Amino acid sequence: MFKKFKFNQFETFPELVHAISPRCFKNDQGETEEFFFQEKDKYGETNYHVKRFLESIGITNNDLYLVNQVHGDKIFILDDSGLVNSEVVKKSADALLTDIPGKPIGVFTADCLPILIYDPRLKVIGAIHAGRRGSEQNILLKVVREMNRVYGSRPKELIAGIGPAIGGCCYEVEEACIQPFRKMLPDDTHWCRSGLPGKYFLDLIAVNKMEGEKAGLLQENIFSIDQCTCCSTRNLYSYRREGKTGRILTTIMLRS
Template identity: 30%
Template sequence: MIEQIQRLLGYPELIHGISTRQGGVSVPPHATLNLGFSRPDDPSAVLANRRRFADRVGFRLDDVILAGQVHGTTVAVVGELQRGRGAIDRETTLPPADGLVTNQPGLVLWANFADCTPLLFFDPVAQAVGVAHAGWQGTVNNIAQVMISTMQAQFGSEPANILVAIGPAIGPCCYEVDQPVIGAVEQAFAEHTSQVLLRQLGKQRPHFDLWAANAHWLEQAGIQPANLIRMNMCTACHHDRFFSHRHERGATGRFAAVIGLREVHHAV
């Protein structure tokens, strides 16, 4: 039901997890752990799935915050006032923001995916966290940099201290692209285009490497290579494990990536 990132398990104050598609109650084509209310699935099944995932990772669904995802680069700084928004229904979801950051313990930031790249951010020094949804548009327009800049401005984060996990997404093995993606990538990455837009033998169209593209931006923003955690797991190749919009031609569910800081309860 969940994937956890070994490197992040060493921080007891951190809550994090990435769901798989297994262990829920939704029926095909959303079988079985669909966590997205945006899909034409039974809302009661989605809510049951969310409760299962929250229980498994170890947080309360009431503490979750979700925003609308529109493939943009808006990053929202959230706190107590946003607690619970979007957690149990779609109507209370925050206005569109493809990135969320907080330094408030007890909140869990949540974003949904089905081929786009989950980015999880953790600053163990400033004690701040973030999650970003980076599809090709968010990647090309550098939501990674916006996340880092926001954490610097809001929490005093130093990029050299931030750990970033690049989660399961459609890999360069499967993400064949054409215009307008090719043109956007060439414009954004300039002389680095060949590192992220791969020409494969026998393939007419290039393949976009979302993992390498986001890693490039993160390193440009000051993230240390040793602090980049790459899961290198392709959602299309592993469509039995994760939902994949490309492999399933849009008729599929959504998996989630979550991150938060635990509340510290001091003894009286």
């Protein structure tokens, strides 16, 4: 019950700690409580639930680094260990990269794709928020290029994990939303299916897997937790199903 989601493949690296938050946890009184990572709080250090979740995966006394997510394609490089998280969270971006141990980075989602990426040779980690608009802007490909440019990462050595997101089962969109993807991936058999007249079901996980391969990752190094947020609101949060709702936290850290 309330199991955290993890990528088995990332678990094989002892230097990594990572997890994806479930909707609920048991609090100190033994009651079921929902994780609520309040956005109003601007992910401040007082956010008890963030701390609580990090502690549950063994991250203690380390501040979580997040960015101001804007559905864009900007990548924030955390390369200054003196930078505090309250400064970083002001930066508008949708991906974070770092090679500094002891700095947990993360993204919030509710239907969008949380993607973690790891370079086991150079020990570089990344966390990506890729929704429809981020995917449209090839954020995963841009992260892979940036890892190569900044750190010298080789795409074929990278490992990527796609966390729970809205699936092709539930993500019905207008034709206009499909068009940009048709330009990127003309053969739509694997990522698009027709719905009601003028509507389509878009599979963003399939899109990002294909984009990852285009970026040079090996097919066998791209993993996904295929649990649709919209189908599983008991365990996860779905913006599409619930409207105003909580967020899923996906985090990764290099142990120091």
